Amino acid sequence: LIIPFIGMRIEPYVLGLPFLLFWIALWMVLSSVM
Amino acid sequence: MNIALIIIFFFAAVALFLGIWATRGKKMNVDEFAVGNKGFGTLFVFLLIAGEVYTTFTFLGGSGWVYSRGAAAFYVPAYICLAYVLSYWMLPKIWRFAKNNNIISQPTYFAARYKSPVLGVVVALLGTIALIPYIVIQLKGLGIIVAESSNGAISPIMASAIGALIITIYVTISGIHGSAWTAILKDIMILFVIVFLGIYIPYHYFGGIQPMFEAVQAVSPEKLVFASEGFSVVWFISTIILNALGFYLLPQSFSVVLSAQGERVLKKNAITLPLYTLLLLFAFFLGFAAIIQVPGLADGDLSLLRLVNQTFDPWFVGIVGAAGLLTALVPASVMLMSASIGLMTGIYRLVKPQATDRQQLMVSKVLVFVIIIIAFVFTISGGEALALLNIMSYSLITQLVPALLLSFISTKYMNKYGAITGIIIGVSFVLYNAVTGAKLATFFPNIPSYLNDINIGMVALFANFVIAVLVSLFTHKKIVTPEKPVLVAE
Secondary structure (H helix, E strand, O other): OHHHHHHOOOOOOEOOEOHHHHHHHHHHHHHHOO | OOHHHHHHHHHHHHHHHHHHHOOOOOOOOHHHHHHHHHOEOHHHHHHHHHHHHOOHHHHHHHHHHHHHHHHHHHHHHHHHHHHHHHHHHHHHHHHHHHHHOOOOOHHHHHHHHOOOHHHHHHHHHHHHHHHHHHHHHHHHHHHHHHHHHOOOOOOHHHHHHHHHHHHHHHHHHHOHHHHHHHHHHHHHHHHHHHHHHHHHHHHHHHOOHHHHHHHHHHHOHHHHOOEOOOOEHHHHHHHHHHHHHHHHHOHHHHHHHHOEOOHHHHHHHHHHHHHHHOOHHHHHHHHHHHHHHOOOOOOHHHHHHHHHHHHOOHHHHHHHHHHHHHHHHHHHHHHHHHHHHHHHHHHHHHHOOOOOHHHHHHHHHHHHHHHHHHHHHHHHHOOHHHHHHHHHHHHHHHHHHHHHHOOOOOOOOOOHHHHHHHHHHHHHHHHHHHHHOOOHHHHOOOOOHHHHHOOHHHHHHHHHHHHHHHHHHHHHOOOOOOOOOOOOOO
16 A cells, blocks of 8 residues: 555656656556555 | 526536435435445445545645645645545454444544543544535535536525535435435546546647646746745645545544445455546646736636636536536535534433434434534634634544554554543643744754754654653553453454
8 A cells, every 4th residue: 555655747648648647547546556 | 597507506406305215215314324334335435435525626726735745735636645545454453443343433443442521522522623614615515616607697695505405305304325325426527528628628728737836937936836935845745644544533534434334345445536636637737827827816716717707618617517516515424414414423322422323313413413514614614723724624634544554453552541632732732823823943943944844743743653652651550450452353
């Protein structure tokens, strides 16, 4: 469970999202992958 | 009366019906009223915990923060997600102890863990002080949503009054069951409205989501990343950790945990809820779209509703307003119920330990009226006291973290004296900070500027923890009969 805590700039855009927002969304998904 | 207002009133009436209907076939006692007799399965627990996330914040604050402060708003889904991760480990321990000791509220949990009724009183008072601003935010948000959606056909105060009346009726009749059933309607509505708006608006105005962000990048790129000072990366990290620790200590979240059927229900919810929280991104999209489409708003919280008003016909604005109304009713009702049960179990039972179940239920219902009246007075009068409380609500409730975390292990590092002293020190620090606006540099003038952005609640929590451990160690040998260790089956 420590992994999401460890994981959680504008370009490159990923899936249409600025990189920072993509990074946060990615770790929300990876947290579930509990 | 316009079409939007008719639609909003229709959904308000459906919510009231569901809230009252929820009590059918149940003999209402304190246990049923507060935690649904600990019988809620995965779906109801999911809806009630998700309900704490999709409040009026989703409608007004999420898009509003993005509109006025940009990427700083990203802290919300981040801390909620980490709270769920932490909950996978923490909640089963709380639930197990509560089940074995017939506990139905947060104050009784702490009182039983540390065998200290005084600690229960401290927790009950702290929980109520932290909850009232949250109820006020829901009522104020409800007023703004209904007034804006109906194009001013009804005043915000009148809308807040009607909302307060609806939740008071169904909370006193159905307790947590009323909240659970109205949560079903709410989540269906918000799922449809937020996803539809979050996809339609960017495509309608910009031709897609990435083109929308590129348009924002062209006019104000600073809105897409954390600032170098103020709402910086250091602020983000300290705030999401602090809020993740405090999330389940808010009395309404704690109550939902106690209503679960079993540990696996809580774990399944922890797994699925981060994915559900991704919906907040759609609210953020609306805030970013509003930066370009409705620039110059003095109050960013109105950005979503102004954008919807200028894009859609009144009947659809009514649907959006109705979803907004429900996002206020459900969380506010759980908060109201939690606050009344917290005060009843933490204080009334202490004063009158031989009270019958019927008397306890009656006192809980009277407290519902008292709390909603206090919240409504704050809603219409506002004022500095509320603004201060609002700022420090989370920091206040987070002061229970050391006592909670060390309650999972029987240890000499935390006893009732340490827990109470630590909470008092932490709360005093938070109050001082709220009144004076002190930051870390106030106490340590020579610290690097980036460290000055650390959330001051973290500093209060650290002071609380150190003092609590020191006092516990000092008083450990003075306790003639050591506390009986609590056996926790892993």
